[in-house]
Amino acid sequence: MGLQLAITDLEQLKDRPEAAALLASHPAAVTAAKFDRNELTLWLDRIALRDACLTLKNDPQLQYNALADITCVDWYPREPRFEVVYHLFSIPNKKYLRLKVKLSGDDANIDSLTPIWPGANFFEREVFDLFGVRFDGHPNLIRIMMPENWEGHPLRKDYPVEGYR
Amino acid sequence: MAHMTPTPVLDPSQDQTMILNMGPQHPSTHGVLRLLLEVDGETIVRVMPDIGYLHTGIEKTCEAKFYQQVVPMTDRIDYLCPMTNNLAYCLAVEKLLGIEIPPRAQWIRVMLNELTRINSHLVWLGTHALDIGAMTVFLYCFREREDVLRLFEAVSGQRMMTSYFRIGGLALEPPLGFFERVKKFLGHFPGNIDEYENLLTNNPIWVQRTKGVAYLSAEDAVALCATGPTLRGSGVDVDLRRDLPYTGYENFKFNVPVSNDGDVYARYMIRVAELRESQKIAMQALEGMPEGPVKADAPKVVLPDREKMKTQMEALIYHFKIVTEGFTVPEGEVYMPIESPRGEMGYYVVSDGTAKPYRVHMRSPSFANLQTLRKMCEGRLIADVVAAIGSIDIVLGDCDR
Numbered sequence: 001m002g003l004q005l006a007i008t009d010l011e012q013l014k015d016r017p018e019a020a021a022l023l024a025s026h027p028a029a030v031t032a033a034k035f036d037r038n039e040l041t042l043w044l045d046r047i048a049l050r051d052a053c054l055t056l057k058n059d060p061q062l063q064y065n066a067l068a069d070i071t072c073v074d075w076y077p078r079e080p081r082f083e084v085v086y087h088l089f090s091i092p093n094k095k096y097l098r099l100k101v102k103l104s105g106d107d108a109n110i111d112s113l114t115p116i117w118p119g120a121n122f123f124e125r126e127v128f129d130l131f132g133v134r135f136d137g138h139p140n141l142i143r144i145m146m147p148e149n150w151e152g153h154p155l156r157k158d159y160p161v162e163g164y165r
Numbered sequence: 166m167a168h169m170t171p172t173p174v175l176d177p178s179q180d181q182t183m184i185l186n187m188g189p190q191h192p193s194t195h196g197v198l199r200l201l202l203e204v205d206g207e208t209i210v211r212v213m214p215d216i217g218y219l220h221t222g223i224e225k226t227c228e229a230k231f232y233q234q235v236v237p238m239t240d241r242i243d244y245l246c247p248m249t250n251n252l253a254y255c256l257a258v259e260k261l262l263g264i265e266i267p268p269r270a271q272w273i274r275v276m277l278n279e280l281t282r283i284n285s286h287l288v289w290l291g292t293h294a295l296d297i298g299a300m301t302v303f304l305y306c307f308r309e310r311e312d313v314l315r316l317f318e319a320v321s322g323q324r325m326m327t328s329y330f331r332i333g334g335l336a337l338e339p340p341l342g343f344f345e346r347v348k349k350f351l352g353h354f355p356g357n358i359d360e361y362e363n364l365l366t367n368n369p370i371w372v373q374r375t376k377g378v379a380y381l382s383a384e385d386a387v388a389l390c391a392t393g394p395t396l397r398g399s400g401v402d403v404d405l406r407r408d409l410p411y412t413g414y415e416n417f418k419f420n421v422p423v424s425n426d427g428d429v430y431a432r433y434m435i436r437v438a439e440l441r442e443s444q445k446i447a448m449q450a451l452e453g454m455p456e457g458p459v460k461a462d463a464p465k466v467v468l469p470d471r472e473k474m475k476t477q478m479e480a481l482i483y484h485f486k487i488v489t490e491g492f493t494v495p496e497g498e499v500y501m502p503i504e505s506p507r508g509e510m511g512y513y514v515v516s517d518g519t520a521k522p523y524r525v526h527m528r529s530p531s532f533a534n535l536q537t538l539r540k541m542c543e544g545r546l547i548a549d550v551v552a553a554i555g556s557i558d559i560v561l562g563d564c565d566r
Contacts, residue, residue: 003263003495036497037260066387068502069528073515085513087500087528091387091401094408098500119390119536126532130224145220145565154225161229 006036016040018097021062025055041098049101050111056088056097057116064088064097067113070123072131076157080104082133086113103133112138130155182210185547189218193296193551196561198535200550207546212539216532219565227525231491232258233332235525240326242527243563245288248274248281248317249505251330254525256411257501257512258332261494264463268455270334271413276347276450277320277329278412279443283354284313285506285558286436286443290361293433293555297374302364309357312350319343333467334460348451354444362437375429379541379553382427389540390533393508394439395557398432400425405504416453417446429556436558439506466492491520500528507531507558531557531564 013019013033019042022030029048034041044052056064068087075081082103089096101110112135113120124135125144132153135141143150152159188199197218203211223242227235239254240247252274259266266274291306314324320339321329329336365371381391386399396403404421406414422438424431460467468487469480486492496518502511508530515524534557541553 006497037263037499039499041498067390068509069500069511069513069526071513071526071528073524085526087511087513091403094403096500096502117390118388119533122532122536123390143217145217147217154222159225161225 003037006034008032008034008036013040017062018042018056018064021055021059022052026051039096039098041100043100043102046101046103046110049099050113050116052099053086053088053113053116062090063092064090064095066091067117067120067123068096070113070120070127072127072133072155074131074155074157076105082108082131084110084127084133108133109136110134111136112141114138129153132156181205187550189215194554195292195559196564198554198559198561198564200538202542202547202550204547209542209545209547209550212542212550214535214538216535216561216564219561221566223566224525224527227522229521231520232494232522233487233491235522236331237326237328239527240328241562242529242566243505243507243510243531243560244325245285245560246281246506247325247327248277248329249503249510250527251328252278252412253501253503253505253510253512254514255330255332256503257499257514258494258522259461260499260501261497261514261516262332262463262466263495264333264461264466266334266412266461267458268413269457270459270461272450272454273335273339273459274330274412275414275417276447276454277317279447279450280313280316280347282443282506283440283447284310284317286440287313289436289506289555289558290433290440293558294365294371296551296555297371299365299368299371302361305357305360305364309354316343316347316350319346331460331467333463334458338459344451344454347447351444351448351451355441358437358440358444365433366437372430374552375433375556376426378429378549379545379556380427381537381541383425385540386427386537389536391508391537392530392533393504393506394432394435395508395534395537397421397423398435398556399427405502405509409502411501411503417449419446429552432556432558493518493520494522502528505530507560507563508534527566529563529566531559531561532566535559535564 010033026048029044029052030042032043056062066089068089071085073083080102084101086099124138127133128141129143129145182203182205185202185204188194189197199215201213223238239250242250287306287310291303294302317327318324321327381399383399383401386396402423419442422435464483469484473480474484494516496516498515500513502509511528513526514522517523542550
């Protein structure tokens with residue numbers, strides 16, 4: 001099999017239906033793209049996230065109607081440090097799409113996807129709990145894994161693996 | 166965690182509903198799930214699941230381990246389907262590395278995965294029936310489950326935490342006589358499924374406790390991120406084994422049971438039908454088992470055979486290097502979803518080019534499926550909550566990670 005070189009140029013990927021649909025409706029929304037190991041990733045501007053998801057969900061061709069997963073990656077000490085990662089799944093087309101939004105450490109806020117998919121609720125609570133990213137418009141943004149009075153966000157890279165002693 | 170969650174304050178002047186605490190130590194919550202039920206008499210007004218009791222921080226621990234050291238951790242996420250978790254993680258790292266797995270290893274992986282599905286569904290069926298009051302089924306199911314666990318023990322040395330799959334193939338060739346034992350088990354298993362069905366499928370008490378109970382519409386199931394039998398029970402036809410085949414599933418013929426009823430009975434019928442399909446797939450794997458190696462030809466990733474290690478200098482060096490410093494994985498990220506007995510088990514692995522994963526995230530089916538509980542239970546009786554929890558088939562280890 002071997003690995004093929006990743007395509008990281010938005011110009012080369014702008015004809016992909018997902019990228020084309022987003023570029024047509026929100027020209028400034030897509031900031032970067034990558035096609036690597038048969039998986040397409042689009043980086044979005046955080047203001048455009050909710051509209052972009054609605055576009056992808058309602059587009060008659062694309063039909064990304066299911067949310068598979070939300071998680072986050074902490075690139076500390078690099079800035080912007082957080083990358084919130086969304087995996088969308090199209091049930092009719094059986095295809096996955098990865099969306100990413102970069103957030104800086106001192107302003108880690110992003111729109112919640114719960115108005116589009118109520119199932120985003122637990123995923124966003126988990127990211128909030130373990131990374132400290134806040135989701136605006138979430139109905140119940142409280143810790144889900146850790147105790148209510150826990151200090152810190154364990155999956156951040158500056159949080160020691162063995163915890164604070 | 167739960168004991169910290171403040172109990173919602175109700176308006177005393179209204180004085181109509183009360184909060185009923187269910188769990189975390191409750192026999193029918195399948196582990197340590199705590200539910201806050203707001204009830205109006207016997208009727209559920211609101212369900213608030215409270216999880217986190219089994220949170221062990223596996224995702225954080227993975228970041229401190231070499232890639233190959235993560236495999237045993239994946240067993241412990243979902244103790245009813247260790248092989249599925251092993252497989253999803255190994256496939257993710259193999260995709261990152263770009264290595265190809267020999268057909269024999271793929272076939273054995275498929276066979277063991279279907280045995281794992283049988284194992285998991287048997288525990289589900291037994292405990293689900295026990296929750297609703299049918300005690301005998303539990304004894305029958307655990308009889309066959311014991312057979313499967315003995316097979317796991319034969320192949321991996323462990324009954325539950327198997328860790329049998331490796332990045333690049335399998336740990337070892339299965340022992341002599343193993344395939345005959347699997348064949349013997351698969352031979353009598355369809356008859357066993359008939360036994361369970363005789364006890365339940367047309368049993369009037371079972372039908373009354375499950376039919377029309379905990380209804381979930383297709384729209385709600387998709388909106389709430391449900392997957393697996395919970396989603397197929399609501400009439401959405403998704404099975405990743407068929408739709409996005411991995412590890413050679415495209416070579417097997419099987420049906421995907423779907424039902425439009427969306428109730429507990431539909432999810433029961435789907436899982437029982439899946440038991441039969443799993444038996445068929447495992448039988449096909451057994452009959453078409455190719456010959457050849459069970460490890461990929463990737464000396465920098467796969468540990469050499471014991472004999473080679475003791476006779477060849479090069480193999481010894483590779484062995485030493487893999488064990489002491491791991492192997493590096495090219496930079497990148499993959500999301501590897503597979504169909505676990507509970508639904509979509511996805512591993513999102515990010516590599517920064519070193520020997521340890523930068524981030525491992527498990528998208529676990531129990532966690533997402535638990536969100537459907539609210540829709541299923543509201544407006545129904547307390548006794549139906551137990552049936553609804555059983556029909557989602559959650560494993561709290563999988564849920565909390």
